[in-house]
Amino acid sequence: MIYADNAATTKMSKEAVKVMVSLMEETYGNPSSLYSIGQKAKEVLEQARADVASVIGAEPREILFTSGGSEADNQAIRSAAALGAAKGKKHIISSSFEHHAVLHTLEKLRKEGYEITLLPVHENGIIIPQEVEDAIREDTCLVTIMFANNEIGTIQPIREIGAICRSKGVLFHTDAVQAIGHVPIDVEKDNIDMLSASAHKFHGPKGTGFLYAKKGIRLSNLIEGGAQERGRRAGTENVPGIAAMAAALKETAAGMEEAAVKTAAKRDRLIKGLSEIPHAALNGDAVKRLPGNVSFCFEGIEGESLLLLLDDRGIMASSGSACTSGSLDPSHVLLAIGRVHDVAHGSLRLTISEETTDAEIEEIIAAVKEVVTYLRGFSPVWRDLTEGKAQFIL
Amino acid sequence: MALYSEKVMDHFRNPRNVGVIEDADGIGQVGNAKCGDIMKMYLKIENDIVEDVKFETFGCGSAIASSSMATEMIKGKPLSEAMQLTNKAVAEALDGLPDYKMHCSVLAEEAIRSAIDDYYKKQEAKKDE
Numbered sequence: 001m002i003y004a005d006n007a008a009t010t011k012m013s014k015e016a017v018k019v020m021v022s023l024m025e026e027t028y029g030n031p032s033s034l035y036s037i038g039q040k041a042k043e044v045l046e047q048a049r050a051d052v053a054s055v056i057g058a059e060p061r062e063i064l065f066t067s068g069g070s071e072a073d074n075q076a077i078r079s080a081a082a083l084g085a086a087k088g089k090k091h092i093i094s095s096s097f098e099h100h101a102v103l104h105t106l107e108k109l110r111k112e113g114y115e116i117t118l119l120p121v122h123e124n125g126i127i128i129p130q131e132v133e134d135a136i137r138e139d140t141c142l143v144t145i146m147f148a149n150n151e152i153g154t155i156q157p158i159r160e161i162g163a164i165c166r167s168k169g170v171l172f173h174t175d176a177v178q179a180i181g182h183v184p185i186d187v188e189k190d191n192i193d194m195l196s197a198s199a200h201k202f203h204g205p206k207g208t209g210f211l212y213a214k215k216g217i218r219l220s221n222l223i224e225g226g227a228q229e230r231g232r233r234a235g236t237e238n239v240p241g242i243a244a245m246a247a248a249l250k251e252t253a254a255g256m257e258e259a260a261v262k263t264a265a266k267r268d269r270l271i272k273g274l275s276e277i278p279h280a281a282l283n284g285d286a287v288k289r290l291p292g293n294v295s296f297c298f299e300g301i302e303g304e305s306l307l308l309l310l311d312d313r314g315i316m317a318s319s320g321s322a323c324t325s326g327s328l329d330p331s332h333v334l335l336a337i338g339r340v341h342d343v344a345h346g347s348l349r350l351t352i353s354e355e356t357t358d359a360e361i362e363e364i365i366a367a368v369k370e371v372v373t374y375l376r377g378f379s380p381v382w383r384d385l386t387e388g389k390a391q392f393i394l
Numbered sequence: 395m396a397l398y399s400e401k402v403m404d405h406f407r408n409p410r411n412v413g414v415i416e417d418a419d420g421i422g423q424v425g426n427a428k429c430g431d432i433m434k435m436y437l438k439i440e441n442d443i444v445e446d447v448k449f450e451t452f453g454c455g456s457a458i459a460s461s462s463m464a465t466e467m468i469k470g471k472p473l474s475e476a477m478q479l480t481n482k483a484v485a486e487a488l489d490g491l492p493d494y495k496m497h498c499s500v501l502a503e504e505a506i507r508s509a510i511d512d513y514y515k516k517q518e519a520k521k522d523e
Contacts, residue, residue, distance in 0.1 A: 302430055304454035308406065321430060321454070330430065342427035378412045380434040381427050381452040 002315045002360045006201075006292055007150055007178060007351035013203040013248050020205060020244035031237055032228065041239050048246035052210055055253045056195065057186040064211045064219065064229050065242050069177035070101035071222065072196035072211035075233075076173045077105045077144060079219045080194070081114060083171070084141020090114045091140045093132060097121045097336040098146050099175055101196075106144075119145075125154035125284035125337045133164045142171045147179035147195075151320055151333040151349055152284030153293025155183060162191025171217070177201055177209075181252035182260065182290050187212055199241065204248035208241035259354035263291040266352055266361050270294045273365030277372055279385070281394045283334060283347065294350040295320075297339055299394045300382030301346045301375040309371040315364055320347040342381070343393050398455060399489035405459035410466050413448040419516065422508025425501050431457045433505040435465070439513055442473045449505070456488075456495040457502075463487050464502035477510055479503055 003011070012020075023044065029037035031045050049060045066072045077092070084090055094106055096118040110116045117135050119127055127145060136143070143165050148155045158174055165172035173194035176185060180195075181202030187195060194217065198209040213219055225234025252259075267289075271282055274296050283295040298306070303321030310317055320331025321344070329335070330344035339347075350364060376382040384390040398406070415436035425432040431453035438446035447469050449461040464484050468476035481499035485491045491499060 300452065302453050302457075305406070305458060308403075308455045312407065341430075345427070345430040378409075378450045379452040380423060380432050380450040383450060 002356070002364060004350040004352055004356065004360075004364060005316045005318050006353045007153075007290075007349065008318055009200045009206065010203045010353065011355075012200075012205060012244070013251055015251055016204050016244040016248040019247040020240045023240035023243050027239070031239060032226070044243050045237055045239055048243045051246040051250050053212075055185075055249050056180070056212060057188050058212050059215065061230070062187075062212055062215055064213060064232055065237060066209045066211055066233060067207055067238075068200075068209035069099070069175065069196050069198035072198075072209050073099065073101040073144075073173075073175050074105050075211055075219060075222050076194040076196060076213065077102065077109070077142065078222065079213070079217065080142035080144075080171045080173060081109050082220045083218060084139075085114075087141070089139040089141035091117070091137055093117045093119065093135045093140060093143045095119045095121050095127055095145055095336075097125065097149055097151075097333040098144070099150055099177065102144055102146070102175055103332075115139075121149075121154075121336050123338050124288075125149060125152045125333075126288060127156050127161070129157050129160040129164055132161050133168075136164070136168050136170055140168075140170050142173060144173040144175070147174045147176035147185070148183065148290050148293075149284070149333060150178045151331055152295045152337065153178070153290035153351075154284040155179065155288045155290065158192065159190045162193075165193070166191050178290060181249060181256060182292065184256070187214070193217060199245035199248060202248055202252045204245040205241045208238055208245045210245070255354070260291040263352060263354050263356070266356055266358065267291060267294055269358075270350065270352065270361050270364060273361070274368060277369055279392055279394045280372075283337060283339065290351075292352045292356075294352070296348050297334070297343045297394060298346045298348065298372050299343055299392060300379045300385055301372060303345060303347050305375055306346070306348055306368075306371055309374070310367055313367045313371075315367055318349045318351075320349065321345045340393060397492065398459070401463075401487070401489040402456060402459040402491065405462040405488065406455045409449075409458055409462040411448050411462065411469065412450070414450065415446060415448050418448075418509075420509040420511075420513025422505050422510070422512055424504040424508055425453070427452065430454070431498065431501055433457065433461050433501050435461075435505040435509040437509045437513055439473065444468050444471055444473065444476050447509075453498065453501075454495070456491050456498040459488055460484055460491070460498045460502040461505070464499075464506055468506060473510060473513075476506060479506055 029041040031042035195212040200206040279299040303319030334344035418436040419439040420437040423434040481503040485499040
């Protein structure tokens with residue numbers, strides 16, 4: 001089996017599993033309890049907070065544990081919106097290719113009376129900082145731009161956007177779910193006020209994540225109840241998940257630079273190999289992209305069939321085609337970078353990890369070539385294109 | 395539980411009647427690339443019997459499987475019977491399709507109807523000559 005869908009989720013690291021199991025079997029106390037096993041769990045929780053904070057250059061008290069990236073996005077945006085509304089500021093800036101955790105929250109806020117500006121992401125999938133600056137108004141209370149895109153892997157100029165927000169006195173949140181553990185992040189240097197992360201994207205467990213919020217930012221609660229997380233997130237802390245997340249993040253961050261170089265070299269080989277397929281195109285900037293992300297569109301075929309046939313060959317990948325999403329429209333990300341529907345349906349996302357071998361890369365290239373050729377062989381769309389009855393787009 | 399039934403996967407992996415009939419008596423094409431599904435059916439008709447049928451499909455696994463199953467269900471059958479093929483029958487023959495994929499079976503029914511219509515139109519045109 002070749003697992004090439006690391007943007008969907010990752011395999012847990014052995015260390016993270018070990019930490020998690022020991023907390024479930026041994027230190028299973030409730031951190032709010034005063035007896036020793038509870039207090040031991042509390043220590044583990046606070047150590048995890050310190051570990052996570054140190055990876056991104058934050059202070060422990062600035063880390064709030066959540067159930068994952070989506071919850072962190074919701075809470076960050078809701079909090080900034082409430083703070084803005086208190087000052088009569090109800091304008092929020094974001095981009096058209098954010099994760100749905102951001103877009104759907106913004107859509108709800110729009111219905112609640114906020115004004116939302118979604119910036120274009122251009123053909124290369126990268127936001128232009130000047131356009132952020134131009135969009136900021138007197139009543140802007142938040143700019144939220146993802147660190148790296150989940151489908152096409154493009155890395156945004158976060159530091160520049162953050163600097164603009166600082167100079168204008170506007171809160172800046174970034175959904176760093178895909179970026180953390182893969183590219184260097186320092187909340188101070190990168191001028192980030194709030195950041196969302198999810199453990200299962202960096203070899204930690206599912207159902208765990210965190211929100212970094214710079215001290216002084218008053219967060220609104222999504223979940224009411226007990227006084228956990230300094231009163232900002234009720235519910236008994238997921239200690240095994242949190243500790244495993246911290247272990248996975250420390251491990252990933254320690255080996256990040258080396259892994260990024262190695263993975264990027266494999267990514268580039270994969271891009272080169274797939275580029276040999278006629279009428280195919282890489283989605284998003286070729287250089288400013290995550291080390292493990294390869295996203296292509298192939299003309300004349302549909303993504304779901306491609307995925308099913310790759311699965312038959314032992315390759316796990318994903319697609320932004322409508323058929324894989326259960327909706328009629330293909331991925332909003334591919335549409336945002338200007339891919340037309342016809343082409344966006346034929347998309348393939350391969351997200352490799354440091355564990356992907358050179359032999360696996362060659363196997364993927366061969367399999368994709370074979371499957372694309374096979375599907376084109378009985379595609380009426382491909383027939384029309386090759387017979388000159390329709391114009392090639394790619 | 396898998397996304398598709400074994401039957402769907404079988405027809406997807408080993409589609410029956412794939413290809414083109416060069417001198418087809420009726421051709422029907424339905425769907426559009428914008429929505430991600432296009433089916434094209436080619437019919438060879440002799441004495442009001444579907445002697446041969448081939449298809450080409452751009453689409454997802456269930457679109458390919460529905461095309462394949464539909465062609466099998468009408469091959470060798472009288473036109474009157476082929477005309478009665480319903481999307482429900484195609485989906486049932488495939489041991490069911492997920493709700494949001496039912497439109498694939500509708501396309502298969504429409505593609506066959508469209509090819510039969512085309513055949514009748516061509517027959518009419520011949521009579522007029």
